[in-house]
Amino acid sequence: MTKISAIRQAAAQAEARPLDNRSKHLRRLVVEGLLGGGRGHIGSSMSPIEILRVLYDEVLRFDPANPKWPERDRFILSKGHGCLAQYALLADKGFFPRETLKTFCKRDSILGGHPEAGKIPGVEASTGALGHGLSIGLGMALAARLQSRPSRVFVVMGDGEINEGSVWEAAMSAGKHRLSNLVAIVDYNKIQSYDQTDEVQPLDPLPEKWASFGFAAVEVDGHDVDALSALFRRLPLEDERPTAIIAHTVKGRGIPFAEHQPSWHHKNKLSEDEVRAIAAALEDV
Amino acid sequence: MRNTSLNKVHELAKHDPRVVFIGSDLGHGTLKAMKAEMPERFFMEGVAEQNIIGMAAGMALDGLIPYVNTIAPFITRRCYEQVAVDLCVHNLPVRLIANGGGVVYAPLGPTHLAIEDFAILRPLPNMAVVAVSDAEEMKRLMDASLDWPGPLYIRLAKGGDPVVSSPSDDFRIGKAILRREPGRVLMVSTGATTHRCLQAAESLAAAGIESGVLHMHTIKPLDGEALRRLVPGRDLLVTVEEHLLAGGLGSAVLECLVDGGISLPKVLRLGIPDAFTKEYGSQDTMFDTFGLTADKIAASVRAALSPG
Known part of the structure; x- marks a missing residue:
């Protein structure tokens, strides 16, 4: 039996702490996309919002006017199905107009159900097939080292995603290369598509797994903005190790009736009542 | 043909700082000279083809030209999704050098033969597929490979094949x-x-x-x-x-x-x-x-x- 950390216990009660207006604003952007497309991975897009918010607000070096600026930090949403979260941040930061969110998944949209590099300014790699992002990020981190660039690489993965063996191939390699410019973040919301991760494919002890592959591994409450901010400010956690951040999150966070619910992993129809209830839950305080 | 191809990678790397080499778990001493001369651009990454292809894609997204080398079935079948998504969807200049194309590894049995490599790579948009006839032609292919804009699969023959190219x-x-x-x-x-x-x-x-x-x-x-x-x-x-x-x-x-x-x-x-x-x-x-x-x-x- 894995010992449950205090951070994990606290994070599981995240809904007891109200979201602030910025977190609600970003979730409303997710819902704009969702309603525009009539579908989307809503639960998977709500759990990593605070992770992406703190990264884009405080951590990542980027220039929306020059998205290919060579010295930028690279961000890869390896769990590409959670793309509405990234689209919300990219729209919020001005990589594309907010109106574009309403075109989500439409025929000529740049915003598909998984993010595509080359179509969307600010998207570094096309993801969606799971277990690819960490290897791509590893290659980018090695390229940055080779080219003497200060760029750092952040890869956000889902918990179901790390069932893929390729993730652990990449983890071994990142440990070998001592890539302190690589940060792997697991959005550990404890629910994959079918059911609880503990039922489908248990992952614990997760920090220990990453540490054993050569990472400086830590846990954090993935909805605690202050804790995330403090943690990211400490990067790299160790000079010659990649970092793994196990972010304890709540699937569907911010929508009370979706939280912790596997059935809200993906939705292609929302009733009018549900839309109204979501809007009410995300009103500013 | 294999040595010719790999030595050409070293030669290309001498003249172009974008060129890197990535092997899986190749024979002892492979490209020893390149490893000694430019260790920062020589990677031997273990029996992990999925990761190697993704890693090559990440490097290529940031301007490098990776030449990846391992045994043909493992650089195609084992990591097919990475080849399709990471290389072909992104249309990246990664070169796959496939040892033992066809039935070169006949004594090793069907696990080691690559008799479907053309068929599985050919339908992938952006992928180019090449099988030269001899070592001399390999040199010309390797020179041409440097500026090829997308992913490129290079099938190696047995080696010692009669030179019919000119x-x-x-x-x-x-x-x-x-x-x-x-x-x-x-x-x-x-x-x-x-x-x-x-x-x-x-x-x-x-x-x-x-x-x-x-x-x-x-x-x-x-x-x-x-x-x-x-x-x-x-x-x-x-x-x-x-x-x-x-x-x-x-x-x-x-x-x-x-x-x-x-x-x-x-x-x-x-x-x-x-x-x-x-x-x-x-x-x-x-x-x-x-x-x-x-x-x-x-x-x-x-x-x-x-x-x-």
């Missing part, structure tokens, strides 16, 4: 080379079947059957122009490949001709039938089993031309 070939990726002018017969070959077809053409000529050999070193993009120019007027079109009959060179040639509205002469497709290999031996004995030796190619051509 410095005057004007080698270009995607441009077939007419090795022998056609008469009644045109044979279209690739990789290690080209020199066998040339031998077959000699013996056929001695019997009064003039047969041309079009060396289709690039399976994709296929040189349709050469086919449209050379196929009309022949009594027999023969495709010869060290590959399953399904989906390889013969399939590509027929697709091209049919789509181009070219009336087909009689067609003979020589290759490996729809079964995993059941024997060991050597590349040569397998060529014999599958009717791909020069003598058997010639015999098949004669049989196809004989009335009734």
Whole structure:
């Protein structure tokens, strides 16, 4: 039996702490996309919002006017199905107009159900097939080292995603290369598509797994903005190790009736009542 | 051919700082000189092909030109999704150097043969697929590879293959080379079947059957122009490949001709039938089993031309 950390216990009660207006604003952007497309991975897009918010607000070096600026930090949403979260941040930061969110998944949209590099300014790699992002990020981190660039690489993965063996191939390699410019973040919301991760494919002890592959591994409450901010400010956690951040999150966070619910992993129809209830839950305080 | 190819990677890397080498778990001492001279651009990443392809993609997204090398089935089948998504969807200049294409590893059995590599790589948009005939042609391919804009699969032959290419070939990726002018017969070959077809053409000529050999070193993009120019007027079109009959060179040639509205002469497709290999031996004995030796190619051509 894995010992449950205090951070994990606290994070599981995240809904007891109200979201602030910025977190609600970003979730409303997710819902704009969702309603525009009539579908989307809503639960998977709500759990990593605070992770992406703190990264884009405080951590990542980027220039929306020059998205290919060579010295930028690279961000890869390896769990590409959670793309509405990234689209919300990219729209919020001005990589594309907010109106574009309403075109989500439409025929000529740049915003598909998984993010595509080359179509969307600010998207570094096309993801969606799971277990690819960490290897791509590893290659980018090695390229940055080779080219003497200060760029750092952040890869956000889902918990179901790390069932893929390729993730652990990449983890071994990142440990070998001592890539302190690589940060792997697991959005550990404890629910994959079918059911609880503990039922489908248990992952614990997760920090220990990453540490054993050569990472400086830590846990954090993935909805605690202050804790995330403090943690990211400490990067790299160790000079010659990649970092793994196990972010304890709540699937569907911010929508009370979706939280912790596997059935809200993906939705292609929302009733009018549900839309109204979501809007009410995300009103500013 | 393998040493020629890998030494060329080292040479290219000397002149171009974008070039890096990534191997899986290759033979001891592989590219020792490159590793010694530029260790920061030499990677030996272990038996982890999925990661290697993704890593190469990440490097290429940031301006590097990775040359990846391992055994053919493992650089194709094992990491097919990474090849399709990371390399082809992003259209990245990553080069896949595949040891032991076809039945080179005959003694090692079906796990180590790459007899479907053309068929699985050819349909992937942006992917180019090349199988040169000899080490000298490999040098020309490697020079041409540097500036190829997208992913490129390079199938290596056994090594020690007779040199049938020439410095005057004007080698270009995607441009077939007419090795022998056609008469009644045109044979279209690739990789290690080209020199066998040339031998077959000699013996056929001695019997009064003039047969041309079009060396289709690039399976994709296929040189349709050469086919449209050379196929009309022949009594027999023969495709010869060290590959399953399904989906390889013969399939590509027929697709091209049919789509181009070219009336087909009689067609003979020589290759490996729809079964995993059941024997060991050597590349040569397998060529014999599958009717791909020069003598058997010639015999098949004669049989196809004989009335009734």
